[in-house]
Amino acid sequence: MGIRINLTSVFVDDQAKALAFYTEQLGFLPKTDVPLGEHRWLTVVGPDDPDGTELLLEPDEHPAAKAYTAALVADGIPAASFAVDDVTATHAELTARGVRFTQEPTAMGPVVTAVLDDTCGNLLQLTSPA
Amino acid sequence: MHEARTPTAEVRASSCPGLSTCKYSLAYCVRVGDVYQALADPTRRLILDELSDRDGQSLFELCGRLAVRHGIGSSRQAISQHLSVLEDAGLVSSSRSGRTKLLHLHTEPLREIAERWPVDPKD
Numbered sequence: 001m002g003i004r005i006n007l008t009s010v011f012v013d014d015q016a017k018a019l020a021f022y023t024e025q026l027g028f029l030p031k032t033d034v035p036l037g038e039h040r041w042l043t044v045v046g047p048d049d050p051d052g053t054e055l056l057l058e059p060d061e062h063p064a065a066k067a068y069t070a071a072l073v074a075d076g077i078p079a080a081s082f083a084v085d086d087v088t089a090t091h092a093e094l095t096a097r098g099v100r101f102t103q104e105p106t107a108m109g110p111v112v113t114a115v116l117d118d119t120c121g122n123l124l125q126l127t128s129p130a
Numbered sequence: 131m132h133e134a135r136t137p138t139a140e141v142r143a144s145s146c147p148g149l150s151t152c153k154y155s156l157a158y159c160v161r162v163g164d165v166y167q168a169l170a171d172p173t174r175r176l177i178l179d180e181l182s183d184r185d186g187q188s189l190f191e192l193c194g195r196l197a198v199r200h201g202i203g204s205s206r207q208a209i210s211q212h213l214s215v216l217e218d219a220g221l222v223s224s225s226r227s228g229r230t231k232l233l234h235l236h237t238e239p240l241r242e243i244a245e246r247w248p249v250d251p252k253d
Contacts, residue, residue, distance in 0.1 A: 076188020
């Protein structure tokens with residue numbers, strides 16, 4: 001069958017703002033940007049794997065999407081999780097650039113995790129090996 | 131940013147049956163019963179341990195710590211219920227960081243226990 005995960009998504013409240021944050025702050029690369037009426041089919045990829053899994057920055061237009069993201073954020077639950085080389089170093093770098101974290105780097109068993117605000121309605125978890 | 135939510139003395143007074151004869155202060159009398167109840171549960175004591183390790187955690191972080199560090203597999207709802215008992219006892223409050231609720235530890239109610247039964251100085 002050859003089934004594989006080629007795409008995952010987060011709901012964002014503003015696609016242009018999201019593209020700026022995910023590329024300029026987090027270092028993802030733009031991959032696909034197709035106009036679709038009011039919105040765009042907008043994906044980014046990790047800089048080390050441009051042909052790897054794409055992250056779709058999906059409009060949170062549907063009322064259920066807004067309720068879902070708001071409820072997750074209230075309890076501090078990330079909408080997605082990404083791997084970095086060193087969470088502690090990344091936290092320091094992003095904090096210096098004004099990115100807000102709801103959880104500082106914390107040892108969680110085999111990994112160190114931190115959680116940041118993507119400014120588009122989501123929290124994102126970063127992980128690296130402990 | 132911090133909207134500390136601490137129970138008021140007025141609310142607590144109604145729940146203190148011995149208020150009229152209490153030889154201690156109002157603030158002491160009306161709180162300490164709840165503190166005992168709050169501390170009686172091992173999961174709630176671990177919650178206080180983790181908030182003592184780092185103050186200002188989201189529910190997500192707290193649940194992660196309890197699961198990974200202490201093997202507590204309780205649901206998020208169960209942990210929320212434990213937190214409301216701790217909030218009623220004045221041991222935990224919450225604030226908002228953006229739209230995320232953060233949890234804070236307050237140890238003041240514990241002082242009242244030590245005042246009631248002073249610890250002998252080690253000499």
